[in-house]
Amino acid sequence: MKKIKIFIASVCMVAVALTSCKGNKDGDVSSDTETHEHSEKMIPLDTTQFASFYKQYPEFKQYSGEIAELYKKHTHYIWHEKRGLIEFAEVLYNRINQLDDEGLSKNIPYKKTLDEVFEDSGRGERPNVQTELLISSMYFYWANKTIDGLPASKSRETGWFLPRENMDLVAYLDTLMKDPQKVKGDKEEVFSQYFALKKGLAKYREIQSKGGWKTIELPEGTKVLQEGDNNAAVAQLRARLAAEGYLKSDNKSTEFDKALADAVSDYEEKHFRKYDGKVGPAILGELNVAVAERIKTITVNMERCRWIPSRLNTQKEYIAVNIPSYRLRYVRDGEIELISNVVVGKELNKTVVFTGNMSYIAFAPYWNIPQSIVEKEIQPGIAKNSNYLASHNMEYYDNGRIRQKPGGENSLGKVKFMFPNSNNIYLHDTPAKSLFNKDDRAFSHGCVRVEKARELAILITGKDGGWDENKVDEAMNSDKENTYSLKKKIPVYITYFTAWADENGNVAFFEDIYSRDVSLEHLLYKE
Template sequence: MKKIQLIIGSILLLALSFTSCKKDKDNVGADTETHDHAEKTIPLDTTQFGEFYNKYPDYKKYSSEISALYKKHPHYIWHEKRGLIEFAEALYNQVNQLGNDGLPSKVPYKNVLDDLFQDSGRGEKPNVQSELLISSMYFFWANKTLDGLPADKSRETGWYLPRERTDYVAYLDTLMKDPAKVKGDKEGMFNQYFALKKGLVKYRDIKKKGGWESITLPEGVKAIKEGDSGVAVTQLRARLAAEGYLKSDSKSNVFDSSLKDAVTLYEKNHFREFDGKVGPAIIKELNVSIDDRIKSITVNMERCRWVTPAINTQKEYIAVNIPSYRLRYVKDGKIDLISNVVVGKELNKTVVFSGNMSYLAFSPYWNIPKSIVEKEIKPGIAKNPNYLANHNMEYYNNGNIRQKPGGQNSLGKVKFMFPNSNNIYLHDTPAKSLFNQDDRAFSHGCVRVEKARELAIKITGKDGGWDAAKVDKAMNADKENTYALKNKIPVYITYFTAWADDNGNVAFFDDIYDRDNSLAGLLYN
């Protein structure tokens, strides 16, 4: 009997032992799962936010965005139990390289951030102060690199292109999924930004090597050309070599074919043809200091932040750059036409804005603005009673004046309309000789297009199957006739005084409306 009881007791003991082991095993699994969850989402005490802003008031400007961030993610973002996540360190490294983005490198509370990231922050327990410091650092970085100056400040510089503000909270989720974007998000920025960034590296390297010296023409010499010799030739050679237009500086004082080729390339990169002579205009450009060239690159990088990245993938659009006097028509994602343009003179600046081209007007009337009537037409009539007839003009609509269609119409034979409050549009012109000038700021504000006929043929051909003959007939009609586009074309009027190719080679253009210095002041102050 005792033997049977002993066996039963042993069985019960084994059963209890097994149950206990299973229970312990289940508990281990439950503890591990809870630990993994806690590792990912550590609760955050939001009641300490006010104390943080009192201690770091420069970051209070981001308080609403920080609140939105932790409302969406109500836990520590930058920390795990063992310390800072790797992406926090990557972001910190980018903040330390703001100068590479053409930005001032002064970061609020930099010394505190440096201490925080010492030894990568490993082993540090999560705390509200360090968490909010990194979030504030993120919003500071995003604000500077993605959006740049506030819209009201960009408008002070004459920039009226619509600006799209980035949702920094949503963008952080994007970066967390693809941390490599923190080094340069080509989907989130106008692609010219990255070309100029390469140029900034190049020109800073030129500065490290000593930059370049000025070129001085001998007294009484108006220009130098192939075959000439002298100190000015040596200076020109050294200057072009410094910027990379010559592979090396032979230090020869003779203006040889290699130097001619270098000047020709320089002129080509600035959308001009070399006439064989290096005169005061070219030398004035070449004598601009390396520091001013670097400044020009950085302010134009800032302008890139104001351009919608949607332009990178748009299949069709027209872009006019005022300082370079150039128009580009992009069709099917590729440049289909490049044309010289004439833009507004200093007193009638062409406005930086965008619109959607909706129709073309062939053989147009020119409804003369009242300001021009008062300043030019009425004084002309006072001197010559036949002024209107001589200029193919007439009265219409209660004393207003317009110029009738024809070869001498100031709008030429076609205008490209994108209705806007600035009353600016693209148009043809009978004054073709103006396109031969290097400086082409002559208009009353609208943009005169040298290849207006070619542009009209390309637009109507794609939109409605028109051929050149049909366009010519419309351009030479006795009365105005319009062509309504089936698909509107975005038009961007921009202002870039520096433009880089994909290799970082930069072309610089005169700041014809004197805007770079004011923008640099806003950017660095």
Template sequence: MKSFLISFLFPICWFLFLVFPVDTKASNGKAEDKYKALTYQRIPSFPALAFDSTLIGPFFKKYAKLKYLRPEVLELYRKHEYNYLWYDNNGRNEFADLLFDKINNLDQEGLQIKVPYQEKIRSLFLEADSNENPELEVELLMSSLYFFYADRVFKGIERTKSEELGWYLPRKKQSYVNRLDSLLLDPSLINKPDKDLLGQYYLLKSALEDYRNIEKKGGWSPIVLPPKMKSLKPGDTAAVILQIRNRLFTSGDLKNDSKKNEYDKELLAGVLKYKQRNAFTPDPELQSKHIKDMNVPVQERIKTLMVNMERCRWLSPSLTKNEQYIVVNIPSFTLTYFKNGKPALISKVVVGKSLNKTVVFTGQMSQIIFSPYWNVPPSILRKEILPAISKNRNYLAKNDMEWVGNRVRQRPGELNALGKVKFVFPNSHTIFMHDTPAKSLFDREQRAFSHGCIRLEKPRELAIKVLEDDKNWPVEKIDEAMNREVEKTYNLKTKIPVYIGYFTSWVDREGEVHFYDDIYGHDERLLETLLTD
């Protein structure tokens, strides 16, 4: 997980010493009349011009779709003693114009949402004389639009909705009241990367722009593989190669389109790059599954980028500030162990199958268990072990299992389903990471086979990396503990954060955008929420 954070200007000190008065309640009916009378009143004196706080209530009655933003608007104006914020001596200030432009171009932020009262706002904002003197209606609209923009671009959908979509990683918490001070002081900050968004957000945003440019140019045409043609290999010649070459050139995997119908070295380089970006085994053979993937329309890739930009909004960059942490990305079937801000180990993983989805959440790795017992979960005991015992009385002995009370466990050893080492980060989902005797599964491109836990291709290497600064655990001792067939638990001196995430597109350190299959269907549900929210 990468974060390129840009320093954000702190609020200027005089803002911090303002006295916060208490909001005054409007009397029945009178405030509404007064509000109507003052809505378009021109007030020539400025700056330090205050307005009647009782007029905020009637404003939100008129603009009921923005009412949910009222608490933040009230907090803002209490802080600033109910003074106008969107006007200066020259009229409406620069940031108001920049924000209005941002609101009208939310698609650049990967959002396709309707702005409440957009046409009304446009008409008020673009009136010839509306930028000269403070107008209360425009003032409160701009503050509401600011919080609307911050909520959608910086925060994303509500926590309850993201949890309904199976996302249990911690959501960031921040106030956007103080941030407005900085933006009013330096409006250009609105066009710079924000410190509260992952650097990955801006990388995906750049990729979104690239793919939309491809879309504007017509995208790419479907490749039609001849019915009798099962695959293509270097040296082959065929008319369909012209289509493949053009497709890879359009997506940037080929630097140029030579128009040759031969599968030459130049095309091979483009094929390998495409496969690497799209989670395929990087071999030279082109099969029908690769062509099928190439035929995914650019519009679908754009949607994928949009939903992953949304996921970036939910995460705080502070998550990546730990000296060490582990990230598992479910769709890419990959674990990355970061140490001092750099990848110290990358390992393939096996995750839960669709009926036993691996949960998106975070935990703190606190233990390593060498030569572990496997305590068979009740559901597996009921659905798999007991039926197997009924068919074969020797099933337990054959699989080195034993009864312990009313439960079954598998002894440490070569047959153990957890392999030779287990990494524990306590959680309510009963998910952990472990070795596995089924090594052949790591050769597959799609690796969703477990009951929810995470199987590691490189468990020994992870144990060595985690314990490399612990003098009590040299490599020889780790190997001995993994092969003694006697369970041994070690409590880590420093807990390591583990983040299990779900990203179906990601931009790497070289700027290449990767796409992964939506194995659990999370993208589709999130996209539906984004388009209807």
């Protein structure tokens, strides 16, 4: 469960937390975020009217358990003072009205009724149970949407099996009332990438408001664009890259000059590829995706951020693999220590989105071949060639099972990184180094092949056990499998993000290789 500072205090301190905090008509909170005491007595709340409220507003009944817990903790009105609504209620109402900034639908239940409540800021309105419960329901609606996101059962439908950590929203309300600035974006409780994507969302909506970008159309008979070309498609390419910020300005030139080549190179680098001097169908296909579709992709990935445990913001050591970008990051002492290309599972053998703890490293490993691969690939090979096993350095073991012996041609390469899990997925080396040069790297049977496996092993064992390069090389090139048990386990996260933004909101988009964005978009906007 996410770590939440539960605001526990005496009756006097509860009064501090539940009184007004400064705000303005735009829902902004002043830099002075302290709550202020008032001398008015708490107003008791008649809980016998709760049932009739849910009959009148059945869409809010889903929050009845949390609301009951809230008013068991606070047996009085929390959104009202004798003079009317507290100002924090208006701040929250304004956040509800800005759900589209969070990449969410503004289809708010009973919106007209809520609008009527907040006419003239609700000042002078006498406390009543219906208004009190409407605002509490509004809070739980907002918090569920913006912090928890879709229920875990729904995220699993999209192939997401990373553990979810839902927040104690009753306790969190006390936290917000104590520090109202957090309502605008709590960087302690939300995965940091969320805020980078939120900046990206604003950027791409601004691009959309200016008309977006047009399709790049190659002249008949032209397959690629490159430096030195001079035609209308070059001008279209220039305008397209300028729209997204890869060029500072668009001079309308039809000549493919060095400035344009540098912009394409920057684009490719942002997407973790090397520019080969040609703008072909693959790049043009990406650039021709409409800005409206890019906006949808950003909002879908903002939702995925809500599912990531916020502890990742401050976790000192972990390994993260993002399937669509084919990239691995090893973070140590809070800094990125290694970035490596990876190969992931092909469509029929999708790499699973989950987490585990790396506990040991196997050098010169055997590959214990899964029975499914034996049946689909090995047995047909044996049927055609009686010498198949020997020619592939394989052998029978353990009552007829098949494994591949250690060596340079072993499909796992010379090292594998183990984080035991029910999916039988791990990170490993590979002899097929050429696959890392391809843009599309979904080739494996589900495990993750790591281009810089040796470097990763050196970094991990060096810190954990004082190994040097020579010792790692000796272990990797042994003719017998040998293992290294980590003194401190390393969390490994296998994730799925088709959009990733830097701190300035510049977004890189990656192919939705398992076609999961559309299904998530449907769930997100149907809710």
